[in-house]
Amino acid sequence: xFSHDDLRELLILTALGALVxxxxxxxxxxxxxxxxxxxxxxxxxPARAEPPPEALRSELPEDVP
Amino acid sequence: xxxxxxxxxxxxxPTPSRSELGPALTWLARLSLAGVFLAAAAPKLADPVAxxxxxxxxxxxxxxxxxxxxxxxxxxxxxxxxxxLTPWRRGGALLLAGLLLGFTALxxxxxxxxxxxxCGCFGASASETADxxxxxxxxxxxxxxxxxxxxxxxxxxxxVR
Numbered sequence: 338x339f340s341h342d343d344l345r346e347l348l349i350l351t352a353l354g355a356l357v358x359x360x361x362x363x364x365x366x367x368x369x370x371x372x373x374x375x376x377x378x379x380x381x382x383p384a385r386a387e388p389p390p391e392a393l394r395s396e397l398p399e400d401v402p
Numbered sequence: 403x404x405x406x407x408x409x410x411x412x413x414x415x416p417t418p419s420r421s422e423l424g425p426a427l428t429w430l431a432r433l434s435l436a437g438v439f440l441a442a443a444a445p446k447l448a449d450p451v452a453x454x455x456x457x458x459x460x461x462x463x464x465x466x467x468x469x470x471x472x473x474x475x476x477x478x479x480x481x482x483x484x485x486x487l488t489p490w491r492r493g494g495a496l497l498l499a500g501l502l503l504g505f506t507a508l509x510x511x512x513x514x515x516x517x518x519x520x521c522g523c524f525g526a527s528a529s530e531t532a533d534x535x536x537x538x539x540x541x542x543x544x545x546x547x548x549x550x551x552x553x554x555x556x557x558x559x560x561x562v563r
Contacts, residue, residue: 350478
């Protein structure tokens, strides 16, 4: 089905693709390779209290922030 | 009076023979596949952060690996597409077929999980609801896989080792 030459080409092209990816990463920083996306909140920092939507706000008494 | 068409040689007939059609179809498959993957790789390379966000939306990979995938996938697409236009076409077709199998599996799992998200196939869209994942994406990928199979069905070019 696939010859050794086919698989050799696949391996070389994959390695070349990885190289291109890392060169692109170095030349165009902005995407850390292994960084985790920023969490919405951490244990050290409580979650931000979001204000209620406008529809609910109109039902609240005036003194509620 | 003799019939003029009876003197037309066999190889001058307007209908291409089967042996001529094979390489032409393979060329068409190579050009189409290369064009699609070049068009897919360019926006992802231009905005890797947006593509990383599109990958994260699939909720299929560990967070730590998302950026690595967003770096490697467009580069592999670019290299595979360019290889299709060179004598290393079979290696390029194998590489793109592998990517397509991965994409198809990811799309199928997302559809089965009922995730409503943007495909991100041609880079991240401005809106998350643009180009939502659907069965059409699976069909498109199967069509592209057929093109890769067509390239692989052609014999290895002479002189390429």
